[in-house]
Amino acid sequence: MSSPRDVVITGIGLVSSLGEGPDAHWQKLAQPGLQPVLEAARFAPYTIHPLPEIDWNLQIAKRGDQRQMETWQRLGTYSAGLALDDAGIKGNDELCATMDMVVAAGGGERDEAVDAAILAASESRNDRDVLLNEKLTTELRPTLFLAQLSNLLAGNISIVHKVTGSSRTFMGEEGAGVAAVETAAARIRSGQSTHVLVGGAFQTEHSDMLLGYELAGYLHRGAWKPVWQRQGAEGGGVVTGSGGAFLVLEQREHAESRGRKIYAELGHIVSGRARRRLGELDAEIASLLSQAASPDGELLAISGASGAHAATAAEKATFDAHPAIAARAFSTLTGHMKEAQFPFAVALAALAVDRKAAYPAFDATVEKPFVGVPRSVLATAIGYHQFEGMGLVKAA
Amino acid sequence: MANLNDHMGRPIVAVTGIGVVTSLGVGKADNWAALTSGKSGIHPITRFPVDHLNTRISGMVDFLPSSSQGSSHLTYELAETAAREAVAEAGLESADFGGPLFLASPPVELDWADRFSLYNSDKQDAGAERLLRVARALKELDIFETTQFGSIADRLADRFGTRGLPITLSTACASGATAIQLGVEAIRRGECDKALSIGADGSATAEALIRFSLLSALSTHNDIPEKASKPFSKDRDGFVLAEGSGALVLESLEAALARGATILGIMRGCGEKADDFHRTRSKPDGSPAIAAVRAALADAGLGEDEIDYVNAHGTSTPENDKMEHLSLSTVFGERIGSMPISSNKSMIGHTLSAAGAVEAAFSLMTMRESVIPPTINYDNPDPAIVLDVVPNKKRNAEVGTVLSNSFGFGGQNTCLVMAREPV
Helix, strand or coil: CCCCCCEEEEEEEEEECCEECHHHHHHHHCCCCCCCCCECCCCCCCCEECCCCCCHHHCCCCHHHHHCCCHHHHHHHHHHHHHHHHCCCCCCHHHHHCCEEEEECCCCCCCHHHHHHHHHHHCCCCCHHHHHHHHHHHHCCCCHHHHHCCCHHHHHHHHHHCCCCEEEEEECHHHHHHHHHHHHHHHHHCCCCCEEEEEEEECCCCHHHHHHHHCCCCEECCCCCCHHHCCCCCECCECEECEEEEEEEEEHHHHHHCCCCCCEEEEEEEEECCCHHHCCHHHHHHHHHHHHCCCCCCEEEEECCCCCHHHHHHHHHHHHCCCCEEEEECHHHHCECHHHHHHHHHHHHHHHHHHCCCCCCCCCCCCCCCCCCCCEEEEEEECCCCCEEEEEEECC | CCCCECCCCCECEEEEEEEEEECCEECHHHHHHHHHCCCCCCEECCCCCCCCCCCCEEECCCCCCCCCCCHHHHHHHHHHHHHHHHHHHHCCCCCCCCCCEEEECCCCCCCHHHHHHHHCCCCCCCHHHHHHHHHHCCCCCHHHHHCCCCHHHHHHHHHHCCCCCCEEEEECECHHHHHHHHHHHHHHCCCCCEEEEEEEECCCCHHHHHHHHHCCCECCCCCCHHHCCCCCECCCCCECEECEEEEEEEEEHHHHHHCCCCCCEEEEEEEECCCCCCCCCCCCCCHHHHHHHHHHHHHHCCCHHHCCEEECCCCCCHHHHHHHHHHHHHHHHHHHHHCEEECCHHHHCECHHHHHHHHHHHHHHHHHHCEECCECCCCCECCCCCCECCECCCEECCCCEEEEEEEECCCEEEEEEEECCCC
């Protein structure tokens, strides 16, 4: 039974190495045997999925605004613009001014050249704290700070796209993306919001962004492999990608009253924090699955699996225990996009529901075929290190 | 029988536990004694050398075991210390809180001390390549965890037994208020009957100081540190970077009364509005801040004439104090000249991600104690800002309702309305 306060998806903004926009992603991902776009040399021994060519002017009209951001914020602002356009909200002052926003964010790019110079000088200096003051006070670009602040992705979305109802930034890797979608949906269901912009972006083409994984040895090294096939390979299993995913979530009644196309309905989002050191992850994933969906019927699952060995094995074991689940781990083709991972999964799930077709296997040696029309599709994000979430996306 | 729902039929949200740490000390008692005697916690920086720095003072918390252990460890300890006080006061089980956690904390980065030590652990290759190679050989997760945005909340969730996926958030200098707002909203939606909201910030590193300095945001009145933060004064020249934490146990009034808890105050309303004008400056007409104040009043179901006291954002920057005056005088009209409005930051500096939570804690104490903490260093009033800032000395006053403002970079404006009594 549909209700006027259902949460529906009316806008999707996607960017990844595969291209930009929902249509481009659908067309690519619907091709059986699609090969990923890889960059293996620039950050060797790590492979990444790079950004496609983007004309920032299409979503960030002012050069001055572009200059105030580094790539991460541009990517997020651009992806958000795609979603707003898709929902017919961009440029509508009234809808933008009353639109709430929850952004899942990490931090922006540091100045690699300044950092490298400080590190190089540190080899011959014992007064490293003084060295730091000396270099940072003279070499940092003043406005770079604003390109690094987590909440300034949302700030730039407000400035560029005029979304000003409210602005909140959640931090905490994949969990931030889960909580952002969960909170946005809860606001709509309770009548606090009529329409919310929610999503995130990740720019992996920067050494610090790789370091954030590699301090715990999470990155896969050596030849590229699909997400499910990295156990036992050199490194920790994660191959990252640059990308962004934003959704416009809307109250059903609000979307219908302005005659918008509805991709899909968003069911309840469930989230958790397994104490993994105590071995709780397997049970947590099983519990989330049983809360989010009826896993014994035929089910397409858009998995945000990162490739990180322990978390990915646990997720795979849960799916394997339910023979009717056909998983599609999109990071095989896009790379892991951290904060954007869950919004991306929800977006791909909504596309499948809307197009009334499943994606072919992204890794045909592991993923099962799915025959028929997916009426509801599961989206998952099991954090590479911590936090878990799932949600069911249903035919509108 | 108390009314358990508010004017919009939502559960009333009570505060049953408060905790606070600032440069003035650990805990409510020490902080309140210092705050009401007009004492400043601003002091010369000793944590790192100040060579080449234009600003050499701060309100850092230098007296905790983690004070020299880097941002992540100090932020955790600040959050844990304030939350421990709040949970104990609420009379709840300290390791089995049983409600969600909302943590406002600064964005994390690999500390320079760790960057230097990783880099200098060998001499092969250079730059980022060396850091990455050394990083993947580490056997311990300690450094890794300081770079994960969710790790502090994860540790706090373990420590206090909070429920579910903890939310870590940043709305810049409004973060602490947003953490409280998220807790209030979760209770109002019926998702939980209690929530732990914390704002904590232990990120006053040399790099943080330099970044704010480069944006000309900080006071350079180094000579007499305790006089540097002077909100609403003519010669104010920037904020003073500071650390601290505030924690509130929020509960539905119904649940709090049912278990016989002491009600310390009521979270009446929250309001927010984003600014689309500029990354660091407010729209010249103040309309977003005005809208945030009005949204908070509407959410609280209170009129402009029903606010007894304003706990100002009052950072002591030329821009903030001017714009805050503009927005308050627009909302409150002529009454603004006679409403008490004071800035805790005159004594504790700007605790950034913690500020909204620290100042909510002090706002609740203001009502409970019937004492308004002063705005100190008010020796040279700005003639363009005519406000009753409770200058230099505390004031005894019955305060039934407080508006607490938080404004931040990135167009963040969040206001909280608190009340002493449920109705």
